[in-house]
Amino acid sequence: MNFDVIGIGNAMVDVISPAPDTFLDQMGITKGIMQLIERDRAELLYASMSERVEAPGGSVANTIAGIGELGLQTAFIGKVKDDALGRFYADALDKAGTAFPLAPQQVELPTSRSMIFVSPDGERSMNTYLGAGADISSADVPDVFGTGLLFLEGYLFDKDDGKTAFSEAAGKMKAAGGRSAITISDPFCAERHRADFKRLIAEDMDVAIGNAAEWRTLYETDDLDAALRQAAEVCDIVACTRSGEAVWVQRGFERFTADVTPVTPVDATGAGDQFAAGFLYGICTGAALDVAAAMGVMCAAEVIGHMGPRPEANMMAAFRSAGLV
Numbered sequence: 662m663n664f665d666v667i668g669i670g671n672a673m674v675d676v677i678s679p680a681p682d683t684f685l686d687q688m689g690i691t692k693g694i695m696q697l698i699e700r701d702r703a704e705l706l707y708a709s710m711s712e713r714v715e716a717p718g719g720s721v722a723n724t725i726a727g728i729g730e731l732g733l734q735t736a737f738i739g740k741v742k743d744d745a746l747g748r749f750y751a752d753a754l755d756k757a758g759t760a761f762p763l764a765p766q767q768v769e770l771p772t773s774r775s776m777i778f779v780s781p782d783g784e785r786s787m788n789t790y791l792g793a794g795a796d797i798s799s800a801d802v803p804d805v806f807g808t809g810l811l812f813l814e815g816y817l818f819d820k821d822d823g824k825t826a827f828s829e830a831a832g833k834m835k836a837a838g839g840r841s842a843i844t845i846s847d848p849f850c851a852e853r854h855r856a857d858f859k860r861l862i863a864e865d866m867d868v869a870i871g872n873a874a875e876w877r878t879l880y881e882t883d884d885l886d887a888a889l890r891q892a893a894e895v896c897d898i899v900a901c902t903r904s905g906e907a908v909w910v911q912r913g914f915e916r917f918t919a920d921v922t923p924v925t926p927v928d929a930t931g932a933g934d935q936f937a938a939g940f941l942y943g944i945c946t947g948a949a950l951d952v953a954a955a956m957g958v959m960c961a962a963e964v965i966g967h968m969g970p971r972p973e974a975n976m977m978a979a980f981r982s983a984g985l986v
């Protein structure tokens with residue numbers, strides 16, 4: 662089957678709970694970013710959650726699920742253990758119509774999970790316990806390449822096998838006549854792997870997506886405009902989300918924008934992921950870049966209006982009402 666979009670990312674169950682900022686301070690949690698935690702701390706944070714909601718997450722998986730809901734043929738390659746969380750995860754993708762070619766595995770590490778605390782201002786602070794999902798290597802990536810789009814997750818750069826798997830998959834995608842895209846995922850991930858990110862974006866990526874902090878960190882500058890221009894010298898389409906401010910998309914010397922109406926999110930988890938869903942849907946269906954960015958903004962606006970990282974509303978109907986399709 663030729664998939665329109667294939668994602669490779671860290672398969673992760675999100676455990677989400679509201680929490681005041683004083684709780685973040687008490688627990689030593691840095692607000693607004695993804696921090697990696699060990700098993701003991703994961704258990705402590707899990708036990709301290711007042712009202713837990715468990716939802717299938719994982720940054721690229723969220724995007725792929727969103728694109729699948731919009732009607733494209735999608736597959737997500739991610740690793741879960743054959744445990745309760747892993748089966749829940751695989752089922753959720755299946756129900757949403759996204760193929761999940763790697764069946765839950767008999768592996769030692771449990772399914773990855775992220776304890777996410779949502780502050781009263783809607784900001785999310787992720788505490789991620791890397792389990793089975795972080796161990797993706799080339800051997801786990803089935804031959805599903807074709808003329809569609811491959812979408813990769815920066816978080817998997819934290820392991821060398823992940824980096825190798827990405828380069829190989831992007832190479833196979835190109836050979837099959839497809840394109841590749843990446844989300845930078847997190848400023849600290851960009852800091853840890855700057856040279857490798859830059860090389861992958863320059864050599865193998867057709868589209869790169871990040872938020873303002875990620876692009877500034879990657880290019881070691883406070884000048885966001887300059888960072889995007891540098892990226893666009895080596896990558897065809899470069900997108901930058903800026904929270905409540907307009908999205909910027911750079912192609913060569915051209916700048917496209919999509920306006921954002923600032924709100925206080927109910928839960929900002931998945932904002933960047935659902936922006937990517939709408940934006941990549943637009944790119945895959947041949948929309949103009951300003952229209953693709955507007956689709957991304959609509960998907961992000963929907964997901965920050967409720968708890969959880971995946972869409973609850975029918976976004977295709979929303980695109981139609983807005984005249985985007």
Ligand SMILES: Nc1ncnc2c1ncn2[C@@H]1O[C@H](COP(=O)(O)OP(=O)(O)O)[C@@H](O)[C@H]1O
Pocket residue numbers: 872873902903904905908921922923924925926929931932933934936957958959961962965
């Ligand atoms: N406060 C906000 N008001 C309105 N839209 C927002 C807000 N925060 C995020 N968004 C939407 O989510 C997108 C991604 O948000 P951003 O914070 O830039 O990325 P990330 O979630 O990856 O950190 C934005 O482009 C915007 O469309």
Ligand SMILES: O=C(O)C[C@@H](O)[C@H](O)C(=O)COP(=O)(O)O
Pocket residue numbers: 671673674675695718719720723775785787789816929930931932933934935970
């Ligand atoms: O990957 C993680 O550590 C957490 C994910 O499960 C989470 O759903 C996520 O990445 C949210 O993304 P964002 O809020 O769009 O950055």
